[in-house]
Amino acid sequence: MTSHTTSPKNLYTAFILLIGLTLTLTFQSCKKSRSDMGKTLFKKTKNKVFKDVTPDGFAPVFQEVLEQQRSKLNNADIITAYYQHNDYDPVLLMDHFENDDIKNVTAYYNKAGEHGLDPKLFQPAQIDTLLHRFYDKKKLKQLDEAYRDMAQLELLLANSLINYSNALQFGVINPRRIYSRYFTATARPDSTFMKHVFEVTDFKSYLDSIQPKKPEYLALQKSLTAGYTAPGLTQEETQRVLIVNLERLRWRNKPAENRYVLVNIPAYQLDIINNGSSELNMKVCVGEGRNKDRTNTLVEYDDSDKVDRPFSRETPQLNSMINEAQVNPVWNIPESIAGKEIIVEAQKDPYYLSNKNINVYRNGKLVDDPETIDWGGASATEYSFKQQPGEDNALGKIKFLFPNKSSVYLHDTPAKLPFTKEMRAVSHGCVRLEKPLDFARALFGDGSKKYTLVEKLMGQDKSEPTDIAVSPKIPVYITYITCWPDAAGQIQVRPDVYGLDIVLYAHMKMIMAI
Incomplete structure (x- = not known):
């Protein structure tokens, strides 16, 4: 009796052959799944031109049309790479044409005005x-035309x-690109996200799923479609306020914690949000x-308004982490304030x-x-200034620090009168707190050693x-929202104190004919 032993080399060779055979069969089965491409299209349209359609005949035409249309595609590299990798398979057309799912797409697009x-x-x-x-037998009679129409439709579907x-999920505008003082982490769609559309099995279900569902969004959307007019505004301006704030709600810059x-600049309000x-x-x-005097509006503006030109004292939009409080702070007076205010006052009064x-x-x-200095010839580059702790300190009795590029913070103030005013855009850029001790209590905890020390x-x-x-x-999130629904569901609108609504609307109008 003879014993036969298979060598490792032979086993490896057999394994490679098996893998190759599997891949070949898989590839062939994929190609075979589109072998009835023409039959499917003919069955649906009753147009005989589709009887001769084949994947091999379609692929080179699709490749040619894709190259011709590249400049018209918003994400040409992603779309091209997908079809190159998938043998120019018209996956959106073939997976959604027979069941009329493509009609759902245009139905949703036609309602985009609701957003x-x-x-x-x-x-x-x-x-x-x-x-x-596809259904017009008089207009579509040539095979090459059929291939080109199929390619055009596939690309329209992919791009749109x-x-x-x-x-709907990220917004049409990247705020980082239009605002000079925007430092909030904001996610944008990547290639993995965008390729997901090719895997959608049911357009209607998918388009339903990506409708923003936050109550704030739905309330503004309802007001937009109902033609709501805010007090003191025209209907046209109200509609534009709603449009820009719907766009802001689509941005992926919302707190995950x-x-x-939360500080909202146009509302002149701070909230500590806890579980919503x-x-x-x-x-x-x-x-x-x-x-601040509302000299510019969303109705009266020109193309130059799309360029963001912030006033030097505007508070930036940002997110960071409050990591420290300084009680009885020293105010290191910025050079700009020293030159325009401190030296001027010192010149008047020694x-x-x-x-x-x-x-x-x-x-x-x-x-x-310093009384002996001739301030008439002095400059802020020659001298620096620090205001010591005390009742007159511009930062009040406490400031709250968080890392940021703009050197802004939250702080107390001895100037309490502005809190009685409706328009409170009056600082040099930092955020003044109406109730700083209450804020410290919330941060450190009532009765804690740290809060007791702060209070003392x-x-x-x-x-x-x-x-x-x-x-x-x-x-901490410092934001800019000019329109939102309150707890009672009433739409609140605030003046566009920094003109950022105008900047955003101008960019949206540039992208689409609103």
């Missing part, structure tokens, strides 16, 4: 025209589905804006600096007698600056 978007952006008319041609998906600090509800709210003062408890430094050294130090007439770590750190 404040122009349906033309998604080309529903062009898609419908091509669909009708990606555009519509991006628009359960608890965070405000546990603390107060008035704030924000940076002075270019449009005792202004000492009365305001401001120390003067030259080349980093404290100046003993803030109650003293004079004290050295004391840094207290905020732990755990709490996220």
